[in-house]
Amino acid sequence: MPxxxxxxxxxxxxxxxxxxxxxxxxxxxxxxxxxxLHEWVGLVLLxxxxxxxxxxxxxxxxxxxxxxxxxLIGAGALALALSFIPVSGQGxxxxxxxxxxxxxxxxxxxxxxxxxxxxxxxxxLEQAGVTGALPETTVAxxxxxxxxxxxxxxxxxxxxxxxxxPMNPAAxxx
Numbered sequence: 001m002p003x004x005x006x007x008x009x010x011x012x013x014x015x016x017x018x019x020x021x022x023x024x025x026x027x028x029x030x031x032x033x034x035x036x037l038h039e040w041v042g043l044v045l046l047x048x049x050x051x052x053x054x055x056x057x058x059x060x061x062x063x064x065x066x067x068x069x070x071x072l073i074g075a076g077a078l079a080l081a082l083s084f085i086p087v088s089g090q091g092x093x094x095x096x097x098x099x100x101x102x103x104x105x106x107x108x109x110x111x112x113x114x115x116x117x118x119x120x121x122x123x124x125l126e127q128a129g130v131t132g133a134l135p136e137t138t139v140a141x142x143x144x145x146x147x148x149x150x151x152x153x154x155x156x157x158x159x160x161x162x163x164x165x166p167m168n169p170a171a172x173x174x
Contacts, residue, residue: 003051003054003055004055006051007048007051007052007054007055008052008055010044010047010048010051011045011048011049011051011052014041014044014045014048015045017037017038017041018038018041018042018045021034021035021037021038021041022038025038028095099150099151099154102139102154103138103139103140103143103150103154104138104139104140105138105139106135106136106137106138107121107122107125107133107134107135107136107137107138107139107157108121108135108136110139110154110157111135111157114157114158114160116157116160118135120160121133121157121160122134122135124156124157124159124160125142125153125156125157128152128153128156130142130153130156139153139154139157
Protein backbone atom coordinates (compact mmCIF):
# COMPACT_ATOMS: atom_id res chain seq x y z
CA MET A 1 0.00 0.00 0.00
CA PRO A 2 1.62 3.27 -1.07
CA UNK A 3 2.52 5.78 1.64
CA UNK A 4 0.53 8.52 -0.08
CA UNK A 5 -2.73 6.54 0.22
CA UNK A 6 -2.69 6.34 4.02
CA UNK A 7 -0.24 8.84 5.60
CA UNK A 8 -2.32 12.02 5.33
CA UNK A 9 -5.71 10.37 6.04
CA UNK A 10 -4.22 8.72 9.14
CA UNK A 11 -2.79 12.08 10.18
CA UNK A 12 -6.19 13.77 9.78
CA UNK A 13 -8.09 11.01 11.61
CA UNK A 14 -5.68 10.79 14.52
CA UNK A 15 -5.54 14.59 14.81
CA UNK A 16 -9.33 14.67 15.02
CA UNK A 17 -9.33 12.15 17.87
CA UNK A 18 -6.50 13.97 19.66
CA UNK A 19 -8.19 17.37 19.32
CA UNK A 20 -11.58 16.26 20.63
CA UNK A 21 -10.28 14.09 23.48
CA UNK A 22 -7.69 16.74 24.39
CA UNK A 23 -10.40 19.39 24.72
CA UNK A 24 -12.56 17.03 26.78
CA UNK A 25 -9.65 16.25 29.11
CA UNK A 26 -8.76 19.95 29.41
CA UNK A 27 -12.34 20.81 30.35
CA UNK A 28 -12.56 17.81 32.72
CA UNK A 29 -15.46 16.44 30.66
CA UNK A 30 -13.74 13.22 29.60
CA UNK A 31 -15.45 9.95 30.33
CA UNK A 32 -15.11 6.33 29.48
CA UNK A 33 -11.99 5.68 27.47
CA UNK A 34 -11.31 9.29 26.37
CA UNK A 35 -8.01 9.61 28.25
CA UNK A 36 -6.79 6.15 27.26
CA LEU A 37 -7.76 6.78 23.64
CA HIS A 38 -5.99 10.16 23.76
CA GLU A 39 -2.78 8.58 25.02
CA TRP A 40 -2.72 5.70 22.52
CA VAL A 41 -3.85 7.69 19.50
CA GLY A 42 -1.09 10.16 20.39
CA LEU A 43 1.36 7.42 19.43
CA VAL A 44 -0.56 6.81 16.20
CA LEU A 45 -0.39 10.55 15.52
CA LEU A 46 3.40 10.44 15.88
CA UNK A 47 3.64 7.59 13.37
CA UNK A 48 1.28 9.39 11.00
CA UNK A 49 3.28 12.62 11.35
CA UNK A 50 6.53 10.77 10.60
CA UNK A 51 4.97 9.19 7.50
CA UNK A 52 3.51 12.54 6.43
CA UNK A 53 6.89 14.27 6.84
CA UNK A 54 8.63 11.48 4.90
CA UNK A 55 6.07 11.84 2.12
CA UNK A 56 6.49 15.62 2.05
CA UNK A 57 10.20 15.89 2.92
CA UNK A 58 11.16 18.61 0.44
CA UNK A 59 8.28 21.00 1.32
CA UNK A 60 8.95 20.26 5.00
CA UNK A 61 12.60 21.38 4.75
CA UNK A 62 11.57 24.59 3.00
CA UNK A 63 9.83 25.76 6.18
CA UNK A 64 13.20 26.14 7.89
CA UNK A 65 14.12 28.88 5.38
CA UNK A 66 11.19 31.11 6.36
CA UNK A 67 11.75 33.42 9.36
CA UNK A 68 8.17 33.17 10.68
CA UNK A 69 8.22 29.38 10.43
CA UNK A 70 11.54 29.25 12.32
CA UNK A 71 10.11 31.51 15.07
CA LEU A 72 6.99 29.36 15.43
CA ILE A 73 8.99 26.10 15.45
CA GLY A 74 11.43 27.63 17.96
CA ALA A 75 8.53 28.79 20.17
CA GLY A 76 7.16 25.25 20.17
CA ALA A 77 10.57 23.84 21.10
CA LEU A 78 10.96 26.45 23.86
CA ALA A 79 7.50 25.69 25.26
CA LEU A 80 8.37 21.99 25.31
CA ALA A 81 11.66 22.66 27.11
CA LEU A 82 9.95 24.89 29.68
CA SER A 83 7.33 22.20 30.37
CA PHE A 84 10.02 20.11 32.07
CA ILE A 85 10.73 22.72 34.73
CA PRO A 86 9.19 21.57 38.02
CA VAL A 87 6.52 23.88 39.37
CA SER A 88 6.16 24.06 43.13
CA GLY A 89 5.05 26.32 45.90
CA GLN A 90 1.77 27.34 47.42
CA GLY A 91 -1.12 27.74 45.09
CA UNK A 92 -0.03 24.86 42.89
CA UNK A 93 -2.85 22.60 44.00
CA UNK A 94 -3.96 20.51 41.06
CA UNK A 95 -6.73 17.95 40.64
CA UNK A 96 -4.01 15.34 40.28
CA UNK A 97 -2.63 16.16 43.74
CA UNK A 98 -6.09 16.02 45.29
CA UNK A 99 -6.81 12.71 43.54
CA UNK A 100 -3.47 11.28 44.75
CA UNK A 101 -4.20 12.39 48.33
CA UNK A 102 -7.66 10.85 48.24
CA UNK A 103 -6.17 7.66 46.81
CA UNK A 104 -3.74 7.34 49.69
CA UNK A 105 -6.44 8.07 52.28
CA UNK A 106 -7.82 5.31 54.47
CA UNK A 107 -11.43 4.24 54.07
CA UNK A 108 -12.22 5.48 57.59
CA UNK A 109 -10.87 8.94 56.70
CA UNK A 110 -12.91 9.07 53.50
CA UNK A 111 -15.98 7.88 55.41
CA UNK A 112 -15.57 10.82 57.78
CA UNK A 113 -15.09 13.21 54.84
CA UNK A 114 -18.33 11.99 53.29
CA UNK A 115 -20.34 11.98 56.52
CA UNK A 116 -20.54 8.19 56.83
CA UNK A 117 -19.42 5.60 59.29
CA UNK A 118 -16.57 3.36 58.14
CA UNK A 119 -19.01 0.42 58.16
CA UNK A 120 -21.45 2.29 55.88
CA UNK A 121 -18.61 3.18 53.49
CA UNK A 122 -17.43 -0.44 53.39
CA UNK A 123 -21.00 -1.62 52.78
CA UNK A 124 -21.33 0.84 49.88
CA LEU A 125 -18.09 -0.48 48.41
CA GLU A 126 -19.21 -4.09 48.77
CA GLN A 127 -22.50 -3.27 47.04
CA ALA A 128 -20.44 -1.81 44.18
CA GLY A 129 -18.42 -5.03 43.94
CA VAL A 130 -15.31 -3.84 45.80
CA THR A 131 -14.24 -6.51 48.26
CA GLY A 132 -11.56 -6.64 50.93
CA ALA A 133 -12.06 -3.13 52.29
CA LEU A 134 -11.28 -2.54 55.94
CA PRO A 135 -11.35 0.81 57.78
CA GLU A 136 -7.54 1.04 57.57
CA THR A 137 -7.35 0.04 53.88
CA THR A 138 -6.44 2.78 51.41
CA VAL A 139 -8.20 3.36 48.11
CA ALA A 140 -4.89 2.85 46.28
CA UNK A 141 -4.55 -0.58 47.87
CA UNK A 142 -8.06 -1.55 46.81
CA UNK A 143 -7.48 -0.22 43.28
CA UNK A 144 -4.19 -2.14 42.89
CA UNK A 145 -2.64 0.62 40.77
CA UNK A 146 -5.61 0.93 38.39
CA UNK A 147 -6.45 4.65 38.19
CA UNK A 148 -9.87 4.06 36.63
CA UNK A 149 -10.73 1.64 39.43
CA UNK A 150 -9.45 4.16 42.00
CA UNK A 151 -11.73 6.79 40.49
CA UNK A 152 -14.68 4.36 40.58
CA UNK A 153 -14.01 3.55 44.25
CA UNK A 154 -13.85 7.24 45.16
CA UNK A 155 -17.03 7.91 43.19
CA UNK A 156 -18.76 5.13 45.11
CA UNK A 157 -17.67 6.56 48.46
CA UNK A 158 -18.69 10.10 47.59
CA UNK A 159 -22.00 9.01 46.05
CA UNK A 160 -22.91 6.88 49.09
CA UNK A 161 -23.96 9.98 51.04
CA UNK A 162 -25.19 12.58 48.54
CA UNK A 163 -26.09 14.99 51.35
CA UNK A 164 -22.41 15.23 52.25
CA UNK A 165 -20.85 15.46 55.69
CA PRO A 166 -22.70 17.24 58.48
CA MET A 167 -21.64 20.86 58.87
CA ASN A 168 -20.43 21.99 62.29
CA PRO A 169 -20.29 25.81 62.24
CA ALA A 170 -18.89 25.87 65.79
CA ALA A 171 -15.82 23.87 64.81
CA UNK A 172 -12.68 25.95 64.21
CA UNK A 173 -11.06 25.64 60.78
CA UNK A 174 -8.21 23.18 60.74
